[in-house]
Amino acid sequence: MLKNTLGIILLTGLLASCGQEKAPEATYQVEIVRTSYGIPHITADDYGSLGFGEGYSGAEDHVCNIAYGIIEARGERAEYYGPGDKNLHVMSDIVIRALDIPTNAARDFAAQSAENQEWIIGYTAGYNKYIREVGRDNITSWCKGADWVQEITPEDLFSRFQVLAQTTPYMAGMIVAAAPPKAAEDSAGVKVSPQVIADNVTALNVRQMGSNGWAFGRDRTENGRGMLLGNPHYPWYGTNRFWEKHLTIPGKMNIYGVQLLGAPGVAIGFNENIGWTHTVSDSERVVFYKLDLVPGDPTSYYYDGKPRKMTSRKIMVPVKGDKGVVTLTPHTVWFSHYGPMVTLPNAPWSDKQALTIRDANRGNQNLLDQWKAMDLAKDMDAFIGAHRKWNALPWVNTMATSKDGRAVYIDDSNVGRLSPEAIALWQDRVKSDPQTKGFYEKMGLILLDGSDSRFEWQAHPEARVPGVVPFVEQPFQERSDYIFNANDSYWLTNVAAPLTGYSPLYGPVDAPRTLRTRMNAKLVSDVSSDGPAGADGKFSLPEMQQALLSNRSLSAELLVDELVAACEATPMVMVGAEKVDLTAACAVLKSYNRRLDLDSRGAVLFREWITRYNYRETKRKGALFAVPFEASDPVNTPRGLGDKGVALQKLAEAVQIMARAGLAPDVRLGDVQFAYRAGEKIALHGGNNADGIANIIDQRVYYTRAKQVRGTKVEGSKYLTDKGYPITGGTSFLLSLSYTDDGPVAQAFLTYGESGDPTSPHYTDQTKLFSKKQWRPILFTPKDIAGDVKSRVVLTGPR
Template identity: 40%
Template sequence: MTPARLAPALALLFAPLACSDNAPAEDTAGTGETAGTAETGSGDALYNANIRRTSHGVAHVTADDWGSLMFGQAYAFTEDKGCLLADQLVKVRSERSRWFGPGEDNANLYSDFAYLHLHVYALAEEQFPQLSPLVKEGVMGYAAGYNQALADGKIGGSCDGQDWVPTQIDHIDLLAYYIDLGLLASGRQLISAIGSAQPPAGDAPPDPAPHYSTISAHRGKLGSNGWAFGSDVTASGGGMVMGNPHFPWEGELQLWESHLRIPDEFEVYGVGLLGVPGVLIGFNDSVAWTHTVSDGQRLTVYEITSPPGESTKYDYDGEVRDMESEPFTIDVLQDDGTLGSETRTMWRTHHGPMLALDPFYWTNALALSYRDANIDNFMLVEQFLRMNMATSLDEFQQVHMDVAGIPWVNTMAASADGRAWYMDSTPTPNLSQAAIDAWYTRSESGFTKALADQDVWLLDGSDSRDEWRDDPGARSPGLIAPANLPQLERTDFVFNANDSYWLSNPLAPLTGYSPLHGFADDARSMRTRMNAQTLLDIAGGGGFAGADGKLDLDELTEAALSNGGYTAELLRDELVDRCTGVGVWELDGLLVDIAEACDLLAAWDTKLNLDSVGAIVWREWVGDFEDVAFEDAGTLFATGFDIEAPLDTPNTLADGDRALDALAAAVLRLDEAGIPLDASLGEVQFTRKGDETIPVHGGGRAEGITNLMIYSQLRSDLEPEVPRAEELWEPTSLSADGYQINYGTSFIMCMEFNDEGPEGRALLSYSQSAEPDSGWYRDQTEMFSQKQWRPMLWHEADIVADPNLIEYDVAGGEGQG
């Protein structure tokens, strides 16, 4: 798409906020009466779109205007996974208790009160009129698309016909949900802590004790790898991108794939968060991009000091302030099927809501409040739509400066002209150096240290020194302005694997930024080190770059799923040297034969492929060490972290008996699980799709593999969890059935710009549809298992040539003009 073709869209985006002639009105109901494969809706429809489904269910949506384009995208999405969006809208409406009762440990009650206390609907109603016309048109069209699909009986998932499913939604519902999505790496992790926070009656928490949250629940879970290459290292001379978000395979954080087009005006391909217009990770004909969750801070916690016996007052700069209070009432489904109600008064300081945070509670001795950098981020949709529209890397970069709506991710991008760029543009609290220095002092001991060890910043809520400071040019007061955020442009590569910005390219370290972006002088994760080694080898003309020293698409796909384990590369040979000839080892009074385990490790290729034998022995061995052991010298490594060699340290197996103790423990655990030591990874690592068990390659964090595969729950939906056997060892997710996977590599994309334009290959590991009887329910999961990449169909000739092409028109939104 040329800049001239984009001009009408940009004019619309930046037009005055008064509605344009063709902008939809506030009513977004879709009232089409009939459904069919050819057309839905009526001749009076405001929105009209064409949907083409190619192999694996990828939706290619074409329309003549933004409202219709997002109408079509929403319709196709709702067909595949609409129940998950319905669930989330019930959540942000604070109606879970109304439909499902108080929930286990009052979880629904706390969720409902928390979302009321966060005022997500009031914020959405306040901010929607301030959004650009393009965004308003798109969001309203999206709501109408959901409504029409539901009216046509086409909602994907297990909720069809259930009373709780919203039969009509509007733009305010969606914007409230987008505010909630923006809180994913901050307030959303605290929902139960917000909803259960009540003033103390004494030194103990209320009786019965509430269902508490932990502020660090998401730390170490949210993750991804992102690589962007410039012309120095690519065979085509254009940019290349590898996107590999590590996200849940269950719940509302699944990604969904689409290709969107307004002829002669706009075109983009990629995946998005469920229920959100546009594309989150993907490409157009000028720029490709991906994201990884930032290591920075999206919130700060404040320790509140109250006068004795006055728990709803607090000290601030030598004065006593009253906390703000607000009563809320919700409907609650009773055991007998009737509706009751419950009213609670919720409390906040000027920093933000009060918390009942595990294990610290709200007592007379300790009270906590917090401030969130994303609670006033209403620009998420505009941010991504304008990224989708960018016609050059310069324009793409400018979006990050002008809109500043990225909520919690780093961005890696490459352009058709061979430039690669990294930025952590996430909203970050702007603390003074005095406040930072005071935190460093406080974090050396006591309660502040306890939270600092969980990577949480606890500040003094009674001292204005610890307030966020205004920075000219920031999106909101108290945030660091985009011009002062970490970024780097290169012609070789940039990358991120969830550590801080520091070594986005190890040849050009980024320094001098606030520690609230993450630290720039600490050990990198094993996965970061694996990523860095792979990319430095490519940039040096070796590794996966092949004989010509230049990376092509075949080589990039091979690198993306090469499944090497960095910890094994460092330590496997030394462990084998240590265990060879030992035979029997005594552990806690038990004699354990470790000879077979040692022999299997010696023969293992250090990969985590389906046919890898020895991989599970290594997993259980390395999984016996605590997390801190990977950061410095100690029980695992003899040589500690060295800031002068951050990608090479720590290294060398530590002396002592701990290594063989861990090997014996690994043998015992696998024996307890009934798993032979010589089982291949594919025999014991799997995911469940309906009645099928599908083997899965990849590994865990301790193994230092780019293709992360674990069991973890990061979800807020109420869909049933996939059944799983009892877990025997949490660090490796070992269960009586082996290693069941539901989290990790989700959408994986490898693409390049060449003379023909963008070309790429991808896999959506959990597949496109939530309908078990759909052919798109497990097809890509089986392909992922076998590393069978599929093309991303961008060019029209490839789309029409697809042997499984299905085409239909959709329409709706009658009466909204």
């Protein structure tokens, strides 16, 4: 898309270079310098002009994704694209409208500070300038000519913020499916498949997600200053991608990093003093409440013994039909005083009981304030103070380091503040009540008694959102050696100093960790002479980078030797009526290097074997592991091969799968695992959670209008397709940062590139770097930027 405005850019730049004076206060003025890989360095004198530059250059790279995110936040996807697969569009629109997100966003925008409003209005103006100048018909990306590519309002951006912050919009299936028994026909007008509800539950369960964050303090770095490894695992397609930028207001702000599309500021990054990253927290931002219903009236429930009436909203959603005609689809959404009613297959709305939810981020309107305060922090105390004051990050852990060598962890996600009595009651019911136990142990969800006021969230004077846990009660740890997180709970933030004593809504303690958390723990805590940090046990920047991209498979390290011994002892196995010879497979595994690099032979065979097991087996004694989890040794347990007969059976099945796929047992990972981008097939290293690797790449289906290569599954395999392993997400903005006596030094990958336009060279350039493990330097100083200018523009526009 950048090439469409090249003439405008050159002309504007020429005018600026000819001595154009500073624009009057009624005019936005911003300089945008693009360096290698299309990275914009945006400089302005005030927040309005800064936002103007962010909105314009963001649209150059991602107009389609930003525009699509806006129609989602407006509740308009079905109006433009019909009901969607499994009614996903219309369900999303119903919930966005039922929650009244656009109206609430307008209220929240009006409540922002003048400076924040200036920033958002400027962003909107810059985005709209791009839309007017280029026109939807001249866009070169996948939304070319789409009628929903339109100018936007500041309130639209705030709607987008609410969708990003809240969890409830991603539970649309279970909300839309919720209707009282024998309800009127319009209450159940939109059909919801059980698979959609199951997908909603999976989306709530972070244990299948991936991100890693490491922060090292002065005791674990070679120069005694702070170091950071940021490794968020995020979609490579769609609206929830990161966009890289460098923002400067001289004398006030100098921040480099990434932000989700359609938002100003930096969410993950660094300035001269502080660097930080995030992982998605294992906390319960949404809790479920079961309601005891009044006999004969399934829309009333008891609350402390007294009847209380539910409320309802009848929503009319515009839906485009097969012939392009838009009609209104009615649907009724029900609410308790906690929030929307929901239904689950194992807990339907009956005459006696119903389910409802409460979202801790409902009413969270301070996200921009906290981003800004973090971006401006001059030292670690100020950075911590930003969290204490605003308490607005909705669903993340924060790992931070500083130039003076402090390493800090905060689970600053928003959860409900339960009283000690309520916590004790819930813990007792996890043991005694089968439904509460099933919700927690099988689905990872918190179920409370909504008919009992003792389970209401408790107020605290420092909480920005009523009933939410304030900063002073959130998990926190500061160290001079290291802290880390890989999406498990706060408990094992430092292996030598586990954290305890916080609300169970922040996740379990003394409980098994994922294989990926255990691999991360080994990488960051190992101070042996042959460990990742070298003979001195202290990391340099290259050593930290190598640790992450070593692509070690903990699963293979724990299991391959015993699996090989078993198959050497029993090389012939029956699978049904077929006798399978394991000799060749056994030889391949014996020589497997236990990594997931491009040239790793045996990685594909091992993956096809271990993914034959239920993922739950990776955290307990059973068919996969022989030695149970021990809270006193969480990094090294469970371990040891479990049932050898089952293991050999699954290995034989893996051999059959690879034969059906036409793959030799010793095929290289780089010949099977690819990113399909802009017609190119780029080989990728990395693995999934079952591989027990830090560097996660995945094949999840991300909902987007942009083209994704999916492939057809090979019979019997969980992941292998006729296109190999087609990668659609995972490692995204991979940031390595070291503070030095001369300031921050950083290198990175934005694995899917800076642009969302398949015709741009910046759509694939960094994917190729990532494939080769060739880190690129981040240009932060004026001298470094001046030495790599690819384009320069001074944009102006009326305020």
